Amino acid sequence: MSDQNQNQPEIHGVVAYYDDVDGVMNASRKIRDAGYKKWDAYTPFPVHGIDEAMGTKPTILPWIVLGMGLTGLVVGLSLQYFTNAVDYVFLISGKPDWSLPANIPVTFEIIILFSAYTAFFGMLALNKFPHLSNPLHKLERFKRVTNDRFAICVEAADANFDRARVEKLLGVGAEHIETCPTDTTRAALPIWFHGVAAILTCASFIPLAVAFKGRFATSEKPRYHVWPDMDWQRKRKTQTAWEGFPDGRAMRLPVAGTVAEGELRDDFELYFGVAQGSEVPDKIRYDVAKFGADAGAERPEWLAAFPAAVNVDEAFLERGRQRYTIYCSVCHGKQGNGMGAVAVRANALDAAQWGWVPPKSLLSENAKAYSNGELFHVASNGISTMAGYSGQVTAKDRWAIVAYVRAIQATQGLDQTEAPRDADYKPVPTIESVRVSDSSAAGQ
Amino acid sequence: MTTTDPTASFGGKPLKGQDPRVRPALVEGENETFSTVTEAVARVSEVPVKETNKAWLIGFGVSVTLLGVLGLMLLHLITTGVGVWGNNNPVYWGWPIVNFVFWVGIGHAGTLISAVLFLTRQNWRTGVNRAAEAMTIFAVICAGLFPGVHIGRIWVAYWLFPLPNQMNMWPNFRSPLLWDVFAVSTYASVSLLFWYMGMIPDLATLRDRAINTPRKIAYGIFAMGWTGSSRHWHRYERAYLLLAALAAPLVFSVHSVVSFDFAVSQVPGWHTTIFPPYFVAGAIFSGFAMVLTLMVPARQFFGLKHIITMKHIDVMCRILMATGMMVGYAYMIEFFMAWYGGVQYETFAFVNRAFGNYWWAYWIMVSCNVIFPQIFWSKKMRANLWVVMLVSITTNIGMWFERFVITVTSLSRDFVPSSWGYFSPTYVDMLMFLGSFGLFFTLFLLFLRFLPTVAIAEVKTVMPQAHAHGDHGHGKDGHVDADPTSYGTAGGGGSVAPASKQDA
Structure with missing residues (x-):
């Protein structure tokens, strides 16, 4: 840049515009053959053969994607192995802890996920996107490049840059040639922006601080439940009081005469050891009768033999x-x-x-x-x-x-x-x- | 190889009686230039708000209303519980799963058109791929909604993912339902990347045409500073090719995994090995039907008839008929296997499908999916847009019933007669399904209104002007059927096909 005239604004490069594909292809070959490095052709769509005309080397993106795809394979398998065969083993119907066929679908999806993200974000990274500030965007004529114009820009930063020579090389078939000034305008952010940004930055720490306090501080109050799940339901539990029923119980007693399954016990000989139809003895009355003051007063009709329901063998x-x-x-x-x-x-x-x-x-x-x-x-x-x-x-x-x-x-x-x-x-x-x-x- | 001048396949209208390998123009019109293509697509999004198409406004109003209904139903569902649906013993999977499979099936055509047709060099895809990809994403959003709320307590939806948690538990990776989580979420995010990446150059076009600052900023941010640099195009095309190559097996895996949800269980009528290919064919079928349903009116209203041509419609009708017959074949083979397998439960399940309580659903399915598309044998019918619309809509209906038949008839009649039942949907079921169309069309109409609905840059590559006529010989590769300037071939710099100078 030192050899440029100091009175002129510093230039980013020389831009030539072409009407058609042939123009940009021919100019590209000339610039390529002249040995320039920092230059590029700008087209509204990918022009077939221009990579060769420009001498562009194949991108390494496919290799990066391959690497990340293989990483996905390892991550997918290890994730499933660790979670299901080591850290939290599922015992289902005696199946093995680890069975590869069942893990293929998820592994496949993770490989695709990793590779696809790498293809996209790798492309962005290699192209240095997002790259919103570009001197070329300041040129009114350059806006037609995304529509129907083809352009070549040779940058002044190139070691061989010589404006006159570049203009001569680009001039053949060009519809227009212009210089692109260096972008010296630096949009200043409005003053209120800094204040708002500072407040928002501070505010963004509040949720984190609340989470930390909840995690480490102690409190006598019950835990705050964001989602109550089934902790509080509109229901009454058994064995509790409730004024909603006349008898003050929350639970309902069985209807009189109800017998639970297996609790009929109508065989007195088998279940009570007394003759059928006689009084059923209980422990207290038995103890009193046995040991009390009136011992022997009320003795049930004890069964002497074994009940008919059992077979003594x-x-x-x-x-x-x-x-x-x-x-x-x-x-x-x-x-x-x-x-x-x-x-x-x-x-x-x-x-x-x-x-x-x-x-x-x-x-x-x-x-x-x-x-x-x-x-x-x-x-x-x-x-x-x-x-x-x-x-x-x-x-x-x-x-x-x-x-x-x-x-x-x-x-x-x-x-x-x-x-x-x-x-x-x-x-x-x-x-x-x-x-x-x-x-x-x-x-x- | 042929000696026919390939330029005959471009620029003009298809000529009758010519070599059938010479394809008609992908972009119709006598004086189309790069600029007119840009103009045709971009002006749709640049119409001032006050001059918005009336039909669009009415459609958007209806869609947003239905979206509101969906919101209310979701609120009702979440605050009350899944009991508001008709799902009950024994039909635990009712409409929510039917709707999920329906939407996720529709979501297959977009990536299929974008990826599979791209890899097979079907250049006619350029006119419809963008809208089909958008349709995919919106359909997958609708699909993801249903299993998302079907889990009941949606605030613990993160249990679906392998995240460390205070319970020290991990999900079961041997469950097809978890495979589904991975397949559908991978599919959704990769489709989104694919769609967005394809749009970057077109967003730059909209940015550069922007007449006011808000548009410039909005499109400018999402265009990420795209300049059209050839070095960028080089990496971009390579990435696009890679994404297409990755998305193609993905699209087949997703509906296969969805079919595993059924096939891995032991319910008669679900436990069959034919499910993965059968589901994928059905997904392509329903997806193309939805593309037709959306594209036929869209090209009419937005003046894109020369870009989305009758050729597109014709090809998609043929695909619809072909996949419809694949689905019909699957219906037939299911019956054959039920008989040939000799398992009484299977035999009963299929006889019950066709002649049991849900016979009406089964025959709606067969009529809509197998019988009606046969009309497309006739070229006249493929050219009649009313017939095309009608059949594409009945196909959508038929494919919904296919999922209903599979899900509900099988569950309502399983092994034990004591657990048999009959499924009846509630009003919440119906309004949620209707509401999901509101969600879909709201997003799709916004897309039509504000984003480049056709891949502008990609369409330009299939125009005759896109090829160099210089002495180097690029751009004419001697194929009559292949467009020499297609995505993904640029990396080799002319190494794809031998250069020929026949047209020089």
């Missing part, structure tokens, strides 16, 4: 042995002598000083004197400090326990003071022993 007895071992033996002992693990431990701690009542031996004459129904009632509802097991053990299983107790009474009841035997000792009651005790109880 070897399998039933084995079931009883299992249930007894699980539920009863911890206190009453495997042999039924009242020396279960809990009792042994309580004795060792001298727990009686704290009010401990030792479990009873099932082998005592007192226990043997219970009828089957009464034993069933005790197993179901408990007696004195013992709790009932009707919640844990089904009625038929409680009868199985009764059968098993009868069996060990028949076989192990000889010496109730006998010390506990080896831990692995199992009494071997037989079906005959149950039948014997059955008939002896029935005889009472």
Whole structure:
């Protein structure tokens, strides 16, 4: 630029305009052959063959896109592998944690996504877009380049730039030649813009600050719910009061006489151990009758034998042995002598000083004197400090326990003071022993 | 190769009785220049507000009203819950999914025209590709709306994406519904890039023609400083080619993945391997129908008859007929497989489709999609715009019913007769579907009014003046059927075809 006349404004370059494709192509070849580097042809549409006429090298864009496409392949597969096979494994129908075919669609989409974005944004970056301020845009005539004119601009920044020579080269077939001045106008932003920008910048920090405060500060107030989801619904929960119903309950009771499924219990022998149709005993009244001042006053008609609904056989007895071992033996002992693990431990701690009542031996004459129904009632509802097991053990299983107790009474009841035997000792009651005790109880 | 002078295929009207390989002019008119093409397209967006076309104003008013209806229905849905729809046991996928598949299918023609026809050098696409791409984007917006609100609690829609969250949970990548999220969102964003990128040079044209500052600033920002530099064009064309090559498999993958939503499940009538090609053919079919429905009136109202010519209409009618028959073939094969497979549930599902509770929907579908398009065997009918409009609209109706038939008949009659039911839409279903047309047409009419509706620069490349006649021999490559100046061939600088000097 130093060789330019100082009185003239600095120029960006020389611009020549052509009417048709031939003009711009011919001029391009001349400029290319003259060895210029900083110049360009401007056309309203991509002109076929002009890359060769200008000596433009093929762009590297396809290679960048290929690289990003391969990156997409790796990212897509690793994302799915990490999320679904490592960090949060989905167990669905015993399928493997990682199965490639199911991951192909998403991997494919991610490859396309990465490649397409790269093609677009890569093109923008290589073309240095957005590039809104360009001296050429100041030329009125240049506006026709996006319509129907073809132009060539050789920039003054080119090392070989010589205005006269350039004008001569471009002049052949040119419709018009002009110089493009350097863009010296710098649009000053209005003064209010700075104030508004400062305020908006500060304001943009407010949401961030609020989020940080919410994340790290403590508060006694309940959390603010942006989306209540199902936390608050217009409904009443069970077991709560509500004045909307006359009885003040939020929940409705079943209609009188309603029986839940499986809760009919119309077989008194099976479910209560008493004769059909007689009074159903409960724990309190039973305890009072048994131990109270008027002990023995109201004794239900206990069932002496087993209810018709159960079939007393070897399998039933084995079931009883299992249930007894699980539920009863911890206190009453495997042999039924009242020396279960809990009792042994309580004795060792001298727990009686704290009010401990030792479990009873099932082998005592007192226990043997219970009828089957009464034993069933005790197993179901408990007696004195013992709790009932009707919640844990089904009625038929409680009868199985009764059968098993009868069996060990028949076989192990000889010496109730006998010390506990080896831990692995199992009494071997037989079906005959149950039948014997059955008939002896029935005889009472 | 032929010795016919390729210039015969440009500039003039198609000559009867000539070599059939010589194609008629892509831009019709005796004295068309680059400038008149610019003028024809750009003036549509430059009409002062007061002089806006009446038909446009009425259409826009109706569309915005329907858009408002959609907004109200969405508000009602979000504040109340998805119970306002007719979806219920056993038809959990009702109209929302039908509408989703309907719209996403329509959204396929744009990218197909842009990408597949571009790669196969079908230069007639230049007249309609821009509008078809716009249609794609707006249709995909409508499509995305329905599954978006179908999830019920839309404020947790981000659960669809693999974002770290306080629950330490990740989405299940083996679910076709998640594949759908990736396919549709990729498709939407890539289509948007494709559309926008194609528009950059034309936005620069509008910028340079701008008569007032607001237009200059608005178009100027989105033109990003485009100058028409040949070095920019070089990278631009290469990027456009790459995008087309990427979008072509994408367009086939999207509707295949949509079909997986159905095909991967075990519901009789859904669990079939024919679904991916069947859905893609249906998507192209419905997409071209929608392009015709939109383009036939648009070229009439905006004076673009010489750019969107009868040749375009004719070609699209033929595509409509061809894809319609593919769809018909799929209907046939479905029945064949149901019988040949020998599974009683499948057999029942298809007999029930045609003769069960929803027989009327099935036969509307078959009539609209298979029978009516057969009229296009006749050249006269392809040239009759009323017939073209009518058949394109019935095709749209038929394709909606196809998705209805697939979704609803299959769900309402699944394996266990005790769970059978009958689906009835509510007024919310109907108004939301109607409202989605409001959304679509609002966006499309705004596009027609304010953006370059035809790819101006691209149309210029298929005009005879676009080719150099100089001594170097570029521009005439000896092909009668291929336009020598097409996008994507410039990178090699004349290496695409051997230069011939026959016309010099």
